[in-house]
Amino acid sequence: MDATQTVSTARTRALATEAVHAGREDLAGLGLHAAPIDLSTTYPSRDSRGEADRIDAFAAEGVLDEGPPVYARLGNPTVARFETALARLEGTESAVAFASGMAALTAVLLVRGAAGLRHVVAVRPLYGCSDHMLTAGLLGTEVTWVDRWDGAGAEGPDGGGATALGKAIAEAVRPDTGLVMVESPANPTLAELDLAAVAEACGEVPLLADNTFATPVLQRPAESGARLVLHSATKYLGGHGDVLGGVVACDEEFARQLRQVRFATGGVLHPLAGYLLLRGLATLPVRVRAASATAAELARRLAADPRVERVHYPRLGGAMVAFEVYGDPHEVTAGVRLITPAVSLGSVDSLIQHPASISHRIVDAGDRHSSGVSDRLLRMSCGLEDVEDLWSDLDRALGPVSLPSADADRRRPRGCEARRTAGAS
Numbered sequence: 001m002d003a004t005q006t007v008s009t010a011r012t013r014a015l016a017t018e019a020v021h022a023g024r025e026d027l028a029g030l031g032l033h034a035a036p037i038d039l040s041t042t043y044p045s046r047d048s049r050g051e052a053d054r055i056d057a058f059a060a061e062g063v064l065d066e067g068p069p070v071y072a073r074l075g076n077p078t079v080a081r082f083e084t085a086l087a088r089l090e091g092t093e094s095a096v097a098f099a100s101g102m103a104a105l106t107a108v109l110l111v112r113g114a115a116g117l118r119h120v121v122a123v124r125p126l127y128g129c130s131d132h133m134l135t136a137g138l139l140g141t142e143v144t145w146v147d148r149w150d151g152a153g154a155e156g157p158d159g160g161g162a163t164a165l166g167k168a169i170a171e172a173v174r175p176d177t178g179l180v181m182v183e184s185p186a187n188p189t190l191a192e193l194d195l196a197a198v199a200e201a202c203g204e205v206p207l208l209a210d211n212t213f214a215t216p217v218l219q220r221p222a223e224s225g226a227r228l229v230l231h232s233a234t235k236y237l238g239g240h241g242d243v244l245g246g247v248v249a250c251d252e253e254f255a256r257q258l259r260q261v262r263f264a265t266g267g268v269l270h271p272l273a274g275y276l277l278l279r280g281l282a283t284l285p286v287r288v289r290a291a292s293a294t295a296a297e298l299a300r301r302l303a304a305d306p307r308v309e310r311v312h313y314p315r316l317g318g319a320m321v322a323f324e325v326y327g328d329p330h331e332v333t334a335g336v337r338l339i340t341p342a343v344s345l346g347s348v349d350s351l352i353q354h355p356a357s358i359s360h361r362i363v364d365a366g367d368r369h370s371s372g373v374s375d376r377l378l379r380m381s382c383g384l385e386d387v388e389d390l391w392s393d394l395d396r397a398l399g400p401v402s403l404p405s406a407d408a409d410r411r412r413p414r415g416c417e418a419r420r421t422a423g424a425s
């Protein structure tokens with residue numbers, strides 16, 4: 001594979017600088033400013049023997065030596081630039097990009113399944129389709145759910161629940177466990193967990209942390225011991241709601257296996273998507289910080305609003321807010337005019353959706369409820385609009401104040417009290 005794909009995990013430059021320059025270091029030498037988009041599906045060579053050797057090496061090792069990738073399903077130079085940049089931001093050796101976040105998760109499960117390690121330990125809530133893939137055993141996997149609410153009270157990194165959750169995970173691990181999977185902050189409740197404690201509890205089993213909501217701007221799970229960092233790149237990495245993609249940041253050994261699965265299954269990222277994702281990374285720190293400030297302010301206002309029963313906002317911060325209304329949540333999604341009523345997240349414009357109807361519809365209602373996904377929960381992705389305009393839209397959509405007696409303590413935003421400043425450096 002292209003030499004730029006494997007990078008040193010030691011980052012010497014600040015995150016904002018890497019976001020703009022990683023994966024592009026050779027451009028000036030090429031006489032270019034913007035990254036070139038290579039749309040080739042195949043790559044000519046008059047040396048068939050040489051190509052045979054390179055294909056053998058890829059089949060055995062998941063790595064191509066220098067030179068063109070033979071065929072676009074093995075690799076693509078534009079996509080490789082995005083992979084290099086994302087690996088640098090997450091502080092991992094490598095990254096492997098896919099057509100979507102679900103294609104990326106599929107590849108991870110196939111890698112482990114192929115090694116005979118078909119058992120997965122997972123913590124709810126997870127994104128609805130991830131939950132469904134594991135619950136239904138679509139890829140021949142078997143899942144043991146460890147519910148973060150079960151007796152642990154493990155709602156935050158600082159709670160004693162971290163130990164209980166770690167214990168529950170360690171107890172759930174079997175000889176055929178190939179993966180432990182978590183989200184923090186989780187989709188859609190924004191529940192957090194102590195990634196370092198979970199990684200420790202995993203022992204030798206790789207921990208996959210979905211970092212889609214936090215992004216490497218707020219949190220780098222590899223530094224806490226996660227071997228695999230998953231992103232739906234469709235969200236904050238792309239940042240403009242116009243590109244679908246997924247990526248796994250990890251060590252080079254795992255990356256080689258992922259590339260082999262990607263070649264076999266064909267879930268490749270399109271080069272144009274690779275270009276857009278690379279471009280999206282350049283503004284990631286600025287977008288995430290600006291949208292997070294807006295989200296924190298909206299969380300504060302929602303928490304003080306008598307029409308809102310409960311607000312979920314991570315201690316870590318971030319641009320997502322979830323809240324439970326006393327009234328009909330469907331009326332709120334129907335009532336917004338500036339905010340887009342749509343699933344997905346991470347775009348420059350704000351989106352709101354009802355998880356029980358869309359993102360988590362496919363999860364059994366009982367499992368949704370027991371993992372804290374109430375039918376009255378709304379999930380909002382804050383964009384870059386002015387906070388006052390967003391608030392007036394939400395305020396109008398929430399409708400008239402007609403109250404059950406509101407318990408101020410219940411309405412306090414979870415996590416806000418102990419919220420840390422995002423430490424992106």
Ligand code: MET
Pocket residue numbers: 127187232343344345358359
């Ligand atoms: C197809 S529904 C969900 C899309 C996206 N993963 C979200 O959580 O919004």
